[in-house]
Amino acid sequence: MTFSKSNRTPLVSVATAGMVALAGAMALLSPVPLSAQGVFSAPSVRGLPDFTDLVDLVGPSVVNIRTLERASVPEEGASGTDEQMLEFFRRFGIPIPPGVTPRGPRAERGPSEEAQPRGVGSGFILSSDGLIMTNAHVVEGADELIVTLPDKREFKAKVVGTDKRTDVAVVRIEASGLSAVKIGDVNRLRVGEWVMAIGSPFGLENSVTAGIVSAKKRDTGDFLPFIQTDVAINPGNSGGPLINMRGEVVGINSQIYSRSGGFQGISFAIPIDEAVRVSDQLRASGRVTRGRIGVQIDQVSKEVAESIGLGRPRGALVRGVENDSPAAKAGLEPGDIILRFDGTEIDKSVDLPRLVGNTRPGSKSRMTVFRRGSQRELSITVAELEPERTASRPSAPEPAKPQPAGTAKALGLTLSDLTPALKKELNLKSGVRVESAEGPAARAGLREGDVIVAVANTDTGNVAELEAALVKLDKSRPVNVLFRRGDWAQYAVIRPSR
Numbered sequence: 001m002t003f004s005k006s007n008r009t010p011l012v013s014v015a016t017a018g019m020v021a022l023a024g025a026m027a028l029l030s031p032v033p034l035s036a037q038g039v040f041s042a043p044s045v046r047g048l049p050d051f052t053d054l055v056d057l058v059g060p061s062v063v064n065i066r067t068l069e070r071a072s073v074p075e076e077g078a079s080g081t082d083e084q085m086l087e088f089f090r091r092f093g094i095p096i097p098p099g100v101t102p103r104g105p106r107a108e109r110g111p112s113e114e115a116q117p118r119g120v121g122s123g124f125i126l127s128s129d130g131l132i133m134t135n136a137h138v139v140e141g142a143d144e145l146i147v148t149l150p151d152k153r154e155f156k157a158k159v160v161g162t163d164k165r166t167d168v169a170v171v172r173i174e175a176s177g178l179s180a181v182k183i184g185d186v187n188r189l190r191v192g193e194w195v196m197a198i199g200s201p202f203g204l205e206n207s208v209t210a211g212i213v214s215a216k217k218r219d220t221g222d223f224l225p226f227i228q229t230d231v232a233i234n235p236g237n238s239g240g241p242l243i244n245m246r247g248e249v250v251g252i253n254s255q256i257y258s259r260s261g262g263f264q265g266i267s268f269a270i271p272i273d274e275a276v277r278v279s280d281q282l283r284a285s286g287r288v289t290r291g292r293i294g295v296q297i298d299q300v301s302k303e304v305a306e307s308i309g310l311g312r313p314r315g316a317l318v319r320g321v322e323n324d325s326p327a328a329k330a331g332l333e334p335g336d337i338i339l340r341f342d343g344t345e346i347d348k349s350v351d352l353p354r355l356v357g358n359t360r361p362g363s364k365s366r367m368t369v370f371r372r373g374s375q376r377e378l379s380i381t382v383a384e385l386e387p388e389r390t391a392s393r394p395s396a397p398e399p400a401k402p403q404p405a406g407t408a409k410a411l412g413l414t415l416s417d418l419t420p421a422l423k424k425e426l427n428l429k430s431g432v433r434v435e436s437a438e439g440p441a442a443r444a445g446l447r448e449g450d451v452i453v454a455v456a457n458t459d460t461g462n463v464a465e466l467e468a469a470l471v472k473l474d475k476s477r478p479v480n481v482l483f484r485r486g487d488w489a490q491y492a493v494i495r496p497s498r
Contacts, residue, residue: 049194049210051196051208054196054245054247055196055198058196058198058241058247059208061125061178061180061241062122062124062199062206062240063122063132063147064120064121064123064205064206065120065122065139065145065147065157065200066120067118067138067139067142067145067146068143068144069142069143118141118142119138119142120202121139121236121240122138122198122199122200122236122238122239122240123138123171123239123240124181125178126279128179129175129178130155130173131160131171132170132172133169133170133239133275134238134239135169135238135239135270136162136167136168137167137238139159139169144156145159145171147171148205150206155174156173157172157173158171158172159171160172160282160283161281161288162282165288166288167270168252168275168279169282170279170282170283181249182247183248183249184244184246184249184272185250186271186273189213189216189244190213191213191215192212192213193213193244194210194211195210195212195242195245195250196231196242196243197231197233197241197242197243197253198240199237199253200240201233201236201237202234202235202236204236209232210231211229211230211231211232214230215228216228218268219348224271224274225274226269226270227251227268227269228268229242232263233267234263237253238253239253239254240252241253249272250271251269251271251272251275252270252272253268254268254270255267255268256268277358289360289361289384290357290358291356291360291363291383291384292357292382292384292385293326293332293380294326294327295319295321295322295327295332296319296487297316297338297352297353298319299313299317299348300316301313301491304317304480304493307478307479307480308457308480310337314339314346314347314348315346318332318333318337318338318369318489319490320334323427325383326380327380329380329381330378333371333489334453334484334488335453335454335482336371337369337371338352338367339368339375340367340368341366341367342365360382362382362384363381363382364380365379365380366378366379367380372457373457408463408466408467410475411439411441411494412439412440413437413446414435414436414437415432415434415452416432416433417433417462418432418433418462426451426487428453428484430453430460431451431460431461432451432460432466433451433452434446434447434449434450434483436448437450439497440496440497444493444495446481446492446494450483450484451485452466452481452482452483453482455469455470455479455482456479456480477496478494478496479496480493481494
């Protein structure tokens with residue numbers, strides 16, 4: 001086993017750190033009440049946690065997973081790199097230098113097609129009959145999986161199913177009487193709570209690290225509100241359990257935030273309730289079925305929310321609606337803001353894909369949307385999620401004759417009515433085309449070719465209607481504009497020149 005220089009800590013630093021930690025521990029065990037300093041009376045302070053019982057309880061349920069792949073091994077004398085370093089490259093997306101290949105005892109035997117080491121990860125036992133949960137990226141592309149139990153028994157594993165969207169995988173080994181983990185309740189997990197991880201960082205099996213929950217519902221993926229911790233996680237920890245002080249698994253260690261490729265104090269775990277929901281489907285059918293409604297969404301900014309009368313920023317802004325999709329059939333329009341789905345409030349736009357994704361395809365749902373200053377209820381039939389489709393680009397619009405626009409001109413806009421051909425192409429009944437945008441309009445992000453469909457929560461069928469809407473507004477206040485750019489809708493707030 002080789003270690004990088006960054007892992008060689010000088011003895012003096014360790015000793016110094018030890019004295020600091022000891023002093024800190026003594027301070028915790030013998031605290032000076034803040035009330036004595038004239039601040040406030042603090043609650044009772046407990047000592048540092050002891051994780052030994054947790055290790056004894058959960059340790060037998062954590063496994064090491066080695067992946068093998070069939071690939072030619074270089075001939076004698078070819079350059080090689082330790083497998084741990086190759087796993088480091090693969091896990092964190094670092095390009096492998098040209099010519100770099102695994103180095104090991106088989107490299108001296110000439111070319112071979114036998115299974116060679118590919119990577120290492122972790123997992124934990126879900127059931128006593130050999131069902132194991134891990135990360136999808138741990139088993140992806142592997143020709144063989146070798147699971148090593150804490151008692152050193154080894155088994156070949158078969159993949160039951162994987163889901164790349166959530167990075168969850170379930171594998172099975174032929175064994176019985178295994179020690180299964182206890183699943184915890186993520187809703188009870190609190191920020192600041194102590195948690196522990198067990199895994200195989202860099203192949204070092206049964207390594208234990210601990211820390212606290214730094215944040216919950218951290219948005220780093222469409223379908224995953226991650227648990228953020230400061231538990232030390234490194235390559236090889238992937239797929240291992242995150243454990244609370246009750247000995248329950250609350251997450252799967254999956255990612256780290258790092259500029260160097262190594263642990264820098266921030267790690268992320270998949271909430272176990274999300275993972276179990278996925279694993280149940282993988283066990284039942286080998287795949288995960290999710291709902292879709294056919295919209296492209298964005299976050300609602302504070303400025304837009306205030307300008308359109310929504311109040312605080314919330315919900316999911318609908319930027320585009322796919323043709324013939326459930327959303328289109330339900331009457332959803334670009335520019336709508338979805339506030340609730342099946343009665344659940346949507347605080348951030350990322351909440352919507354999770355709610356829709358967890359809805360069974362074919363079921364009917366209710367949506368509350370905000371449109372032109374008021375709320376309305378829509379009924380929608382959820383479809384099954386398909387592979388992502390690329391939106392078609394509109395062809396060059398038919399030229400239109402610019403029309404004079406007094407108030408709009410003061411905002412830097414030169415406008416024209418939509419031609420019938422452009423209305424058909426954009427699937428719009430009305431709107432006004434921007435021929436040029438200068439001054440305030442340009443600063444707000446508008447540009448030639450955009451189509452304004454509403455101003456100050458009022459639909460604009462043509463230039464005359466837009467002018468009429470602008471005349472009624474306070475000329476010194478910002479104006480919210482809903483516009484289309486190609487297939488996508490978005491808001492802009494135009495601030496008049498002073």
